[in-house]
Amino acid sequence: MGVVNITKNTTMICAPLMAQSVEQVLSNMYQAKAEGADVVEIRLDCINNFQPGKDLEIILTKKPLPVLIVYRPKWAGGLYEGDEHKRLEALHLAEDLGADYVDFELKVASNILGKQYSSHQSGTRFIVSCNLDCETPSEEDLGYLVSRMQATGADIIKLVFSVNDITEIARIFQLLSHCQVPIIAYSVGERGFVSQLLSPKFNGALVYGSLKGTPVSGLPTVESLRQTYKVGHINADTKVFGLISKPVGHSKGPILHNPTFRHVNYNGIYVPMFVDDLKKFFSTYSSPDFAGFSVGFPYKEAVMKFCDEVHPLAQAIAAVNTIIRRPSDGKLIGYNTDCEASITAIEDAIKERGYKNGTASFGSPLAGRMFVLAGAGGAGRALAFGAKSRGARVVIFDIDFERAKSLASDVMGAARPFEDILNFQPEKGAILANATPLGMHPNTDRVPVSEETLRDYQLVFDAVYTPRKTRLLKDAEAAGAIIVSGVEMFLRQAIGQFNLFTGKEGKCLLIFL
Known part of the structure; x- marks a missing residue:
């Protein structure tokens, strides 16, 4: 040898x-x-x-x-x-x-x-x-x-x-x-x-x-x-894209974005970036080589002040999950691809159940429904604004009650202390969405909703996607609810990110899930 x-x-x-x-x-x-x-x-x-x-x-x-x-x-x-x-x-x-x-x-x-x-x-x-x-x-x-x-x-x-x-x-x-x-x-x-x-x-x-x-x-x-x-x-010449998060080891972004870059012959690499200090990070990695970022927990709100410009939707939501370094001037532009990704995943799951039962209807199936949201952070804000845009009535629970009240005010919803979610009695046919880290590996605890109230939700969505079927989703499925994994949201928001990263059509991401 x-x-x-x-x-x-x-x-x-x-x-x-x-x-x-x-x-x-x-x-x-x-x-x-x-x-x-x-x-x-x-x-x-x-x-x-x-x-x-x-x-x-x-x-x-x-x-x-x-x-x-x-x-x-x-x-x-x-x-x-x-x-x-x-x-x-x-x-x-x-x-x-x-x-x-x-x-x-x-x-x-x-x-x-x-x-x-x-x-x-x-x-x-x-x-x-x-x-x-x-x-x-x-x-x-x-x-x-x-x-x-x-x-x-x-x-x-x-x-x-x-x-x-x-x-x-x-x-x-x-x-x-x-x-x-x-x-x-x-x-x-x-x-x-x-x-x-x-x-x-x-x-x-x-x-x-x-x-x-x-x-x-x-x-x-x-x-x-x-x-x-x-x-x-x-x-x-390889352009660097990465997930800014803490922790970051759970991310499935690399196994999705990297094959897709190669599929469309784009010279890029997507990597996990464990970031402790946003200010130090952006001041250090300021070259054109670092061309864009996904933003994960817990930075979707805090990262906004490091963007030179923010897209109107992201500005309204007050949360950014995607950042692009504009080639012409190096400025950081913030976007939110979570909002449509999460809401369309929920809508499509309800419509699919409706088609199967022969009761499909026009318009958004969220219109007029109670939308119960656990978590008022970056992902929660995207869900709340998306639900409101479809005519849902949003009820928000967060461990930080002031944050819950602030988001409720923004979407004309209601806020409740987080501990009240355990015995909260939703309307029949309500939607439950988890936008907290609860359930993420290795923390397998689920959102503390009682077994009895789970039966009242028509659909339960969990933004956590590692594991794919969290304990909350398993319990909800056993209770008879439609379940939507965070994987669905992750994939859809990743398509939006890919388009922003490369300027190319990202639907081919579907073949790599």
Whole structure:
């Protein structure tokens, strides 16, 4: 197996293997190849009773794809606690036995690589790595660190960051773009997740992905890198779109938008963005590369003040779920695609039931009905305005009673304290809509509506779409109500977003659900 040459202009997918036995290492290597990895990183310090001479020969003679050898000591975040001389001997042996890449920590590299290069006859490439557990260094300090690493004679340098905010990743992207040698640089954890996905855009040499069945916290899977994000097709011209939310791990946006971008030959990527501070986020990611955003919980209302312009419908609702950076002047324009998406999903479900029963009627089936809404946040506002536009009478429950009263005033509805929803007696044929996070995985609690009152609702809608059928919907279905999943709203609003993102027709999104 020849070396896959990591260069500055090529991004490879690497699967980290932390198996505890040589047999499992071999099995995982074949699995990694089957899932689409280009390289595997083998952590020798994870192997129980590791015997360098015997184990390395087995691994390196039976490898089905290129191998990066790491033997991480405890002082560098690994598991090895033995003699340092023996550890380094094992790494040199890996080179002699044909390892494609060998990783040395910066602390020891300066003393090793200069001597090593004087007799460097193998095809092995040397990686010099540094794990930064502290706050992300300043641009100046990063430049100095990279210079030190390059001075060791490394073929490739590797930096692993620990970030506290997504805005710190911008320094990683800048580093990737300007480094003169091949570089691997990324952050771990939910806030650092996007550093892996966008590394190819900024000339990163390697991205890491975990294998099915052996997930690594904060890493995408090899399969998602290869299939969902298609990192091999990302380049400097790729436009970045993403979901601004907190949390963000539940989002199905990437598996919907990314295939659709490719279907219409649009050079874009859609990624989850765990955002803590909107002001810092928008001031940091202000380049044309970041072309648009979906906005999720809890930011649909707060994000409005960061838009330069807001579409009249979104202005009326006072909630934005889509932002486009206008190419002509870079201004951020806010829209709301939730309103029509949610209301048409509800209307169509009632009409479909009517057609089945032979009682279809013209006009909106919401006209004159009681519309009971749980949650007065961004999604709730969209539902309330949509219901009002169809002639429904809106009753709003929210844990923040003042917020419920404010929304009720805007739609000429009524507000009630949230705790009253448990025993609230709706009119027969009323609609119940949940626009709170209750029911979202892993919080499976449903909106606290009693079993008795559920029977009075003709239709129950849940804006939560992970899981697809929430506990509220299961209970409502058992009570005989029509149920509408948040997936229906999600898909419809995503079509609207796709059209805004690309200027293209987004109905092909339907084939990817």
